[in-house]
Amino acid sequence: MSSRMNLPLLATSAVGSYPKPAYLLEARRKALRQQISKQELTALEQRATREWIQIQEDIGLDLLVDGEQYRGDMVAYFADEMEGFAIAGLVRSYGNRYYPKPVVVGPVGRRHPVTVEWFKFAQSLTKRPVKGMLTGPYTIAEWSFNEHYPTRRELVLELARAVGEEARDLEKAGARYIQIDEPAIHTRPDEDFELALEAMEIVTDGLSAYTVSHICYGDVPRIYPRVLKLAVDQLDLALKNEHFALLETFKQARFTKDIGVGVVDAHSHRVESVEEVAEGIRKTLQVIPAEQIMVSPDCGLKTRAIDETVGKLRAMVDGAKVVRNELTGTREPTRA
Amino acid sequence: MITTVIGNYPKIPDLPAPGKWRSTVERFQKGQIDETQLQHVEDEVTAEVINEQVQMGIDVITDGQIRWEDAQTHFARRLSGFSINGLQRYFDTNIYFREPVAEHAVAWTGPITVSEFTFAREHSSKPVKPVVTGPFTLAALSRNVHYPTLKEFAIALGRALNRELKALEAAGAEVIQIDEPAICQRKQDFDIFAEASRVLTDGVKAKKILCTYFGDIGGLYPQILDLPFDVIGLDFVAGYRNWDVVAAAPFTRELQAGVLDARNTRVESVDELVRAVRRLTAFVSPGRLMISPSAGLEFLPRSVARRKLAALVEGTKVANQDLKGART
Numbered sequence: 001m002s003s004r005m006n007l008p009l010l011a012t013s014a015v016g017s018y019p020k021p022a023y024l025l026e027a028r029r030k031a032l033r034q035q036i037s038k039q040e041l042t043a044l045e046q047r048a049t050r051e052w053i054q055i056q057e058d059i060g061l062d063l064l065v066d067g068e069q070y071r072g073d074m075v076a077y078f079a080d081e082m083e084g085f086a087i088a089g090l091v092r093s094y095g096n097r098y099y100p101k102p103v104v105v106g107p108v109g110r111r112h113p114v115t116v117e118w119f120k121f122a123q124s125l126t127k128r129p130v131k132g133m134l135t136g137p138y139t140i141a142e143w144s145f146n147e148h149y150p151t152r153r154e155l156v157l158e159l160a161r162a163v164g165e166e167a168r169d170l171e172k173a174g175a176r177y178i179q180i181d182e183p184a185i186h187t188r189p190d191e192d193f194e195l196a197l198e199a200m201e202i203v204t205d206g207l208s209a210y211t212v213s214h215i216c217y218g219d220v221p222r223i224y225p226r227v228l229k230l231a232v233d234q235l236d237l238a239l240k241n242e243h244f245a246l247l248e249t250f251k252q253a254r255f256t257k258d259i260g261v262g263v264v265d266a267h268s269h270r271v272e273s274v275e276e277v278a279e280g281i282r283k284t285l286q287v288i289p290a291e292q293i294m295v296s297p298d299c300g301l302k303t304r305a306i307d308e309t310v311g312k313l314r315a316m317v318d319g320a321k322v323v324r325n326e327l328t329g330t331r332e333p334t335r336a
Numbered sequence: 337m338i339t340t341v342i343g344n345y346p347k348i349p350d351l352p353a354p355g356k357w358r359s360t361v362e363r364f365q366k367g368q369i370d371e372t373q374l375q376h377v378e379d380e381v382t383a384e385v386i387n388e389q390v391q392m393g394i395d396v397i398t399d400g401q402i403r404w405e406d407a408q409t410h411f412a413r414r415l416s417g418f419s420i421n422g423l424q425r426y427f428d429t430n431i432y433f434r435e436p437v438a439e440h441a442v443a444w445t446g447p448i449t450v451s452e453f454t455f456a457r458e459h460s461s462k463p464v465k466p467v468v469t470g471p472f473t474l475a476a477l478s479r480n481v482h483y484p485t486l487k488e489f490a491i492a493l494g495r496a497l498n499r500e501l502k503a504l505e506a507a508g509a510e511v512i513q514i515d516e517p518a519i520c521q522r523k524q525d526f527d528i529f530a531e532a533s534r535v536l537t538d539g540v541k542a543k544k545i546l547c548t549y550f551g552d553i554g555g556l557y558p559q560i561l562d563l564p565f566d567v568i569g570l571d572f573v574a575g576y577r578n579w580d581v582v583a584a585a586p587f588t589r590e591l592q593a594g595v596l597d598a599r600n601t602r603v604e605s606v607d608e609l610v611r612a613v614r615r616l617t618a619f620v621s622p623g624r625l626m627i628s629p630s631a632g633l634e635f636l637p638r639s640v641a642r643r644k645l646a647a648l649v650e651g652t653k654v655a656n657q658d659l660k661g662a663r664t
């Protein structure tokens with residue numbers, strides 16, 4: 001457990017993924033057909049990462065992400081790199097979007113650090129802090145098929161140990177902010193919620209980094225206020241897409257953690273206005289004190305177009321700036 | 337004792353075979369082909385999926401819902417009164433659907449699934465079961481900004497979809513399945529569900545299957561048997577509590593029993609199926625029993641879905657022999 005260190009009031013960050021530029025999508029297709037080498041693909045992933053770091057600096061985000069240009073799906077990426085998984089095949093997510101769904105076929109565990117090299121690369125490109133980004137054990141288990149473990153509990157706890165090792169390796173590599181995404185945490189709110197809490201205890205045990213968990217798309221009111229027991233410093237939640245309805249829930253019991261408040265919709269093409277973002281933050285301030293608030297998009301932005309993503313990030317940063325100025329009564333110099 | 341499926345089926349083959357449907361939709365979205373060309377490919381894939389079920393030996397098939405983007409918008413887009421909003425998660429799955437929004441009074445303006453049904457029937461040597469998303473589930477998964485209450489919304493949808501059932505019946509459908517997974521999650525609204533079901537089925541003489549999945553009907557049994565459905569579909573995997581639930585009172589309807597896990601790749605053994613059927617026949621006679629997966633098979637990659645169908649057919653065949661042996 002840790003403080004936000006020296007991030008400003010209403011600091012801005014992102015959930016994790018950004019869209020991949022056309023040259024990278026093309027390269028990934030070619031890599032699948034083995035028309036280009038792994039090294040060539042990696043070079044382009046690095047180029048795209050560099051571009052996103054630059055874009056985030058230009059826009060003025062406070063806490064950066066690497067944009068996950070080298071990841072496909074957030075679960076399959078870890079499954080690919082870990083022991084005990086195979087890819088079962090493509091399963092439809094929505095519309096004509098498909099993802100490779102992993103299947104647990106043996107004991108799960110880490111062969112080697114999964115995200116550390118990419119974290120170090122991204123952090124080397126900027127003086128601003130970059131978040132280490134992990135997928136949580138409950139979500140990895142829930143979004144995989146399981147042909148090996150007799151119970152979900154055994155699988156989740158084994159994964160928690162592996163993700164915890166990864167988190168500690170990230171910290172050793174210099175990560176001061178680590179995000180462990182659990183978008184599936186409310187899948188079985190009665191049956192499994194305690195298990196998800198127990199798993200996160202294992203993941204963040206002994207960390208001194210500031211920890212965040214991103215949760216989205218599901219019945220958050222159903223797990224509130226129990227979710228405040230999750231062993232992280234901040235809960236990052238999608239508020240915009242439900243028109244800030246969650247604030248009503250947060251009025252029922254004091255929000256005792258930091259919140260990453262989602263102020264732009266990750267699944268709409270429309271770019272929000274600065275005033276719309278500012279208004280969302282002001283609404284949140286009526287329920288949660290500014291010291292506990294960070295500002296972010298609702299979810300990863302990888303399904304948006306690049307210009308939509310840039311537009312949304314800019315509206316987010318500028319909207320946060322407007323409210324920050326209102327709070328501090330000062331005019332903050334623009335970074336550009 | 338016969339076999340059936342719940343509804344949807346994987347639209348694309350396994351890698352590395354190219355997904356014809358997927359690339360066609362992509363071309364359609366880019367404006368490179370028109371809707372007729374898209375429909376042509378959807379017809380082809382539907383015929384392929386029908387053929388796969390028939391070949392595997394399923395007794396009552398569906399068209400695989402290849403043309404459905406999801407079970408909600410397929411209807412909401414074709415009824416009047418709805419607009420379509422952003423993505424929502426579909427129950428406890430990692431599947432997303434676009435949220436329908438009831439902005440005005442909802443109404444049926446013409447057949448939605450009839451041409452799908454007649455196409456499937458022409459392409460199948462086995463009986464085809466059309467599937468309609470039920471009014472309660474459609475209401476529960478939509479945003480309602482028009483009706484003062486969920487009850488009024490669900491009943492209006494019941495009235496609209498009643499005309500769809502009648503259109504299917506007029507087209508020759510002898511069995512119609514109504515999917516109501518939402519009732520397993522929202523048991524407190526059973527009265528609304530019951531009322532919407534009565535409006536939905538009013539005057540419909542076809543055999544009606546009420547299909548539930550993703551949970552159990554604990555707390556709704558046996559009163560659910562009083563609703564105007566001939567067959568009740570239950571999920572015995574995610575809704576494993578149903579095993580105890582149905583023990584509480586005589587099962588007076590036919591049963592569509594979802595005993596194969598539609599959401600995990602592990603394929604059940606013949607032995608598991610036989611044991612499940614023995615448990616089922618303790619409270620329903622084999623003649624009143626259909627065996628099925630626990631939900632639609634689109635949660636699985638195509639090759640696994642096919643293996644599930646094979647396991648379903650083989651397991652049911654052996655279970656039938658097992659039952660005959662037990663009687664003699």
Ligand SMILES: [Zn+2]
Pocket residue numbers: 015183214215216217298299300
């Ligand atoms: Zn998310």
